[in-house]
Amino acid sequence: MSWTRFLLPLPLLLAGAMASATSADGEEARVANEGGIGTWWRLADGVAIAAPGYPEASLAQRVDACLSVGYTIQPDGSTSDHVIVKRWSSAATPEAVAWNQFGQAASSALSQWRFTPRDNVAPRPTFTVATFTFVSGDAAPSGLAEHCKVADVRDALLAARQDAYERGDINQKWLDRLYRETMRQEILNNAANLCSRSQSTATSCVF
Template sequence: MGRALLLLATLLAASANAGDRIRVANEGGIRDAWTLPAGAKLAVPAYPAAFAASPAEACVAIGYLIHADGHTSDFALLKAWGAQEPGQRREAYWGEFAGAAASALAQWRFVPKPEIGSPRPVYTVATFVFASADARETRKRCIIPNLAMHLIELRQGGRARRRMTDNSLFERLDIDPALEARDRGGEQRRTQDAQPEPLPPPPPSPPSPPPPGEE
């Protein structure tokens, strides 16, 4: 069974300089400031060993922080899909895929472009596909078109909100407050629209018959 999983699970926590606001960039949106070192290739994750005996198609979107020196940290599972997602222990299942992806991301290194005098940290996302015959189509199930909006939506969920609150990184992401307020207002309207219509009042009870002899 396949489904989108909007569970945020922080896998590794590290911080940029305290107090700095951190830019949020969509996948591929760091190209204006960052590039790969000459000759470098991006590591890709292996299929999780726990499920390698019968690999099933899956994908994950992992949020991560690029520090000013180009190393990566703060990996978090932001979205996932699987063709054979289990009915139980889903968090443990996706933890294996997220862990494999985070291990690959931990090897990624970036260098600022020559015109960038003072590189600054940026939070972005990478999508990984596992055991797919059509990686392009599978990737569509996990890609996050608007990372800032996706993070706002995650904050609306109880478990994700608690984990984001526990990690100060998410409080320092530079997300437009107006965008968050607009989404909160839309969520309130959607909740109100989903409320069932009140039931009509019951009809009045018929009058009691008069006692015998008073007709």
């Protein structure tokens, strides 16, 4: 059994999806943990959350697997920049798992997701993750999804950024943009906390 913490670009569809995490006017992406986009986005009317099927080409392997896939919600509500952040399988030799097939199945499902911004919320690119499971039998093993859950997307991005530098990965510039947004949000959060503790007036706490 094995899990991989760092961002792992796939050689086919997913490897080419790293072009940009910014909108056309250059706005940086928000970053949200899984299930944490509700402040800014909701599922578009009439759209269901599509789930990936088990890749037919991998049925012979008979492994249970999960993926945490990062993606960007674009201002028009579509998803892009699909990339594996974490993966796990029950295979004794994880290198033998056809991860590109599982990744493409997850990406195909994500491509069908559509979102719409909340009322009075400006639509900005938002990076988050979704966890997908692939079950080889009739029932999912207990705790399968937990092997791939990413507790803190920001921490995962920082780890992936460092790994990208070390490997000279194609996602380096993309990760840098998300890293800058992460740091910007941390600064704003810290300033807001200091403002709250000092009980300053609203006019003196504009950031």
